[in-house]
Amino acid sequence: MNPSVMVYTEIRNGSIHPVSYELTGKARELADKLNSEVVVVTLFNKLEEKVEDLFSFGADRVIVSQDECFRLFNQEIHTNVMSALILQEQPQIVLAPATTGGRTVLPAVAGTIHTGLTADCTGLDIEEESDLLLQTRPAIGGNIMATIKTPHHRPQMATVRPKTFKIPEKRSASGVVEPFYLNDDMKQTTIEILDYQPLEAGAENIQDKDIIVSGGKGLKRKEGFDLLKQLADILQGGIGASRPTIEAKWMEYPHQVGLSGKVVSPKLYFAIGISGAVQHIAGMETSEIIVSVNKDPDASIFQVSDYAFCGDLYDIVPKMIEQLKEKLAKPVSDKEGESHV
Numbered sequence: 001m002n003p004s005v006m007v008y009t010e011i012r013n014g015s016i017h018p019v020s021y022e023l024t025g026k027a028r029e030l031a032d033k034l035n036s037e038v039v040v041v042t043l044f045n046k047l048e049e050k051v052e053d054l055f056s057f058g059a060d061r062v063i064v065s066q067d068e069c070f071r072l073f074n075q076e077i078h079t080n081v082m083s084a085l086i087l088q089e090q091p092q093i094v095l096a097p098a099t100t101g102g103r104t105v106l107p108a109v110a111g112t113i114h115t116g117l118t119a120d121c122t123g124l125d126i127e128e129e130s131d132l133l134l135q136t137r138p139a140i141g142g143n144i145m146a147t148i149k150t151p152h153h154r155p156q157m158a159t160v161r162p163k164t165f166k167i168p169e170k171r172s173a174s175g176v177v178e179p180f181y182l183n184d185d186m187k188q189t190t191i192e193i194l195d196y197q198p199l200e201a202g203a204e205n206i207q208d209k210d211i212i213v214s215g216g217k218g219l220k221r222k223e224g225f226d227l228l229k230q231l232a233d234i235l236q237g238g239i240g241a242s243r244p245t246i247e248a249k250w251m252e253y254p255h256q257v258g259l260s261g262k263v264v265s266p267k268l269y270f271a272i273g274i275s276g277a278v279q280h281i282a283g284m285e286t287s288e289i290i291v292s293v294n295k296d297p298d299a300s301i302f303q304v305s306d307y308a309f310c311g312d313l314y315d316i317v318p319k320m321i322e323q324l325k326e327k328l329a330k331p332v333s334d335k336e337g338e339s340h341v
């Protein structure tokens with residue numbers, strides 16, 4: 001068996017974050033091509049779920065390190081433990097989520113063990129002739145896609161944003177759970193955590209939404225988002241936004257979709273008054289169905305859309321809202337066989 005593909009999991013508030021399943025599935029694909037195994041690392045104080053679930057997404061082994069020191073996220077301790085585990089396990093590849101946690105831990109690990117790291121990958125594969133990891137990510141302001149290799153150092157390390165890969169179908173599988181005990185050196189830290197503030201209650205994470213209604217500069221004014229909110233509310237969706245609308249303070253940053261915002265992959269994505277710049281498309285192109293509204297027939301967004309409405313958004317969106325309200329108001333028996341959108 002060749003050296004393993006290791007996954008650093010994200011555990012938030014006692015739960016395994018879905019991005020860990022996405023990465024475990026991708027690690028399985030890579031490991032199958034390399035004739036190697038998938039080793040998933042879980043570091044936590046308390047866990048509501050069973051680590052065994054990770055086997056059904058592709059793990060062969062799950063390393064469990066349960067310790068009080070993981071109660072609050074401390075980047076230094078995670079770095080110490082991951083570095084020690086990498087030296088012990090000698091994996092050929094290490095994957096981590098490009099969340100705040102992964103983005104702070106993995107660069108520090110790369111520095112500690114002297115290897116490279118490609119951040120924010122949007123594609124991962126194995127080069128057939130060399131077995132090297134192909135790490136693809138947008139570069140030069142998102143204008144090109146660069147594929148990066150790490151030929152001389154090990155492990156090859158990459159972070160990947162949530163929702164870049166789909167969670168694989170669950171399979172019935174079993175594997176080995178191995179404990180990993182920390183020594184005092186690993187718990188040494190210069191960081192003193194003063195406070196921990198969770199997101200405000202009710203604050204939505206658009207990455208968790210099945211439907212997202214996003215607005216762009218074509219809205220012309222901040223109040224345009226009130227119209228989009230009506231559409232989103234009917235569909236129980238979230239609100240997304242292009243970067244210029246954030247810069248104009250029409251919407252807050254957590255709603256930004258794209259290269260310097262969030263990557264989303266909902267079932268249904270509305271791009272309204274958005275031109276379709278590569279940096280925006282990088283954040284939403286894996287959506288299942290894309291519906292766009294733009295008055296410019298040559299807008300780039302139409303090239304990635306499943307349904308394209310060419311015209312003024314202030315004519316089209318109110319009609320969409322009206323029709324949806326009518327359809328949703330009908331008794332269930334009248335709606336059989338009809339789709340909602």
Ligand SMILES: Cc1cc2nc3c(=O)[nH]c(=O)nc-3n(C[C@H](O)[C@H](O)[C@H](O)COP(=O)(O)OP(=O)(O)OC[C@H]3O[C@@H](n4cnc5c(N)ncnc54)[C@H](O)[C@@H]3O)c2cc1C
Pocket residue numbers: 141142215216217218219241242243244245256257258259260261262272273274275276277278279280283293294295296299311312313314
């Ligand atoms: C390093 C870098 C990172 C970036 N990161 C991001 C990112 O994360 N997310 C992001 O979105 N952008 C990002 N950008 C910016 C990106 O390049 C574009 O400038 C931006 O996406 C354009 O936003 P927009 O589509 O809202 O605006 P515009 O490009 O101005 O497009 C507005 C669209 O609205 C249409 N329109 C106008 N009026 C109407 C109307 N009445 N009805 C219907 N349609 C109308 C127009 O035809 C036009 O297509 C980044 C840029 C750089 C350099």
